Amino acid sequence: MTAVAESYQIQTRRNRMGFWLFFLSESFLFGGLLVARYYLWGNTRPSMEDTVIGPLTIGYQIIPLAITAVLLLSSFFMNRAEVAIANDDRKTFSRSILLTTLMGLIFLLGVLVFEWGWKTVDGQLVLGRHISPTDGVFGAVLYGMTGMHALHVLSGLVLLMLVWNLGRKGHFSPEKHWGVEATAIYWHYVDLVWVFFYPAIYLIGVGMKVTGH
């Protein structure tokens, strides 16, 4: 092994450790939001209205389940991209990154459009078709949790596009692809956070009708 390759491996090990320490600090942020949810909501959760698209009525728990499935699938494609670049398959890498980005975008829009919902009040577009951020603890915690997660998804999408662009230019090889690995770990972390958030917001507790909007 050459000295350059060896130093790259040492650097990657350090990067990895630093990255996990970053995730540790992030987990305090998301952990705080989860604690707020369990403390303020207890054994309840907001019960939202069903989504109506034309003649179609979709139960309010179906869309969160669907976007959760999309996020899990995006994690699979991210893993596929990482495996591909580590095994010199650049075409699969490129396609998988694009698919991951597309699914991340679908997830983000699913949250922004269907979960948050928008409505017009006096001709102005305002947040909260189902529940607004000012609807007491339900609104505040729901928007805090989904908003912070959506922000991380958005930054993940930027990273994905960056990595895709660098990969297209031939910056990564089976031996040197820390950029891809870091982006993959970050994307899986976003998925990991949603594994805890999804049941906390939509499944655990008794559904309560939100009043006040």
Add this chain to the structure above:
Amino acid sequence: MENLFLVFIALPLVVGGAVLVGAWLLAKIMPGDAAMAKAAAAAQAAAVPARGPDYARLTPRRKSAFRTGLAVLLGLALLTIVEFYLAALGSVALMFVIIILKAALIMVFFMHITAVWRTEEAH
């Protein structure tokens, strides 16, 4: 009607545009010195091949890793479905067990947490 336009057309365009502009700006900022940018441009001009020189040698390892990824995805999907139905039964304790299992699957197989303590590169 106005609402539909904003939600289904304007908002996706704004979010999608923001992602692309952000990526472009970061790409402009990050490449570093002029020599690196020049090398990148040259590499782009040369068109990166779909498969590198080590592709054939690494094929068995790649197939095995793809299969592992697919198995983890199926496991996560199954656990999510079970979790969804457990919610209807109100079994919170079991749901927490499933959450922990899903988190473990992601951390071990997707995030490669064990690589943090590994001394040699076997990723």
